[in-house]
Amino acid sequence: EIPIRLVWPDKICSTVPLVYIRGGGWWAGSLASSFPLVEFVAQACGHPVCMVDFRRTPEFHYPAQLDDCLEAVTWISANARSLDMSPDSCILWGESAGATLAVQTDLELKQRQKLHMYSDVVAGLVLLYGNFAGPAIEPSSRSQWIWDNYLGKHGPFGLNDVIVLDRDLSHLPRCWLGVGDLDPLLNDSLALAHALHQWGVSYRLRIFQGLPHSFLPMFRLL
Numbered sequence: 001e002i003p004i005r006l007v008w009p010d011k012i013c014s015t016v017p018l019v020y021i022r023g024g025g026w027w028a029g030s031l032a033s034s035f036p037l038v039e040f041v042a043q044a045c046g047h048p049v050c051m052v053d054f055r056r057t058p059e060f061h062y063p064a065q066l067d068d069c070l071e072a073v074t075w076i077s078a079n080a081r082s083l084d085m086s087p088d089s090c091i092l093w094g095e096s097a098g099a100t101l102a103v104q105t106d107l108e109l110k111q112r113q114k115l116h117m118y119s120d121v122v123a124g125l126v127l128l129y130g131n132f133a134g135p136a137i138e139p140s141s142r143s144q145w146i147w148d149n150y151l152g153k154h155g156p157f158g159l160n161d162v163i164v165l166d167r168d169l170s171h172l173p174r175c176w177l178g179v180g181d182l183d184p185l186l187n188d189s190l191a192l193a194h195a196l197h198q199w200g201v202s203y204r205l206r207i208f209q210g211l212p213h214s215f216l217p218m219f220r221l222l
Helices: 031-045 063-079 099-113 142-153 186-199
Strands: 006-009 018-021 047-050 090-095 122-129 174-180 204-207
Touching: 006 031, 006 063, 018 031, 018 063, 018 099, 031 047, 047 063, 063 090, 063 099, 099 122, 099 186, 174 186, 186 204
Parallel strands: 018 047, 018 090, 090 122, 122 174, 174 204
Antiparallel strands: 006 047
């Protein structure tokens, strides 16, 4: 029972859906709090947006959140035609923790494809200020709390699929990365861009001057 909210633009330029995975450190946020931003983006780009929710920490630990995203993308792909959306491709768009989940989701779908369990439809990734390197060596108390709640009894190095930069990224689709130069996770996006270059994956990196973490929801102020 995974909540999904479908947002249609008034003027449709494409039926390829954006699958939006919200941020909030895997514990905060909701479809309602993300709706103004998603509606704005849907209207601006002319694509339908599928907003995906997931179970929150600390009640649910990894991989519950990833499992929910996998099931949601699989359901959207299987039902896209009946929803008047393109069944052949989608774009995963994530913010912060959602950006981390977006990459993990695509990597897991690639594994299913190898096992002939899934037809790959992810045409691109839009990744805003995600955590791709795992917990910092000396994390802040807040960061430590977020990761402890996310991983539960498992440490970050006890699960070999948690840290995106430790994975084989060679089969990722085209990626667009956005991050503010005041973001404490700036180095994660820089490191991912470097890794994508090393793996031969097409990408674009946009660094926004003077902006902190999680700036996208501030769009009305900006």
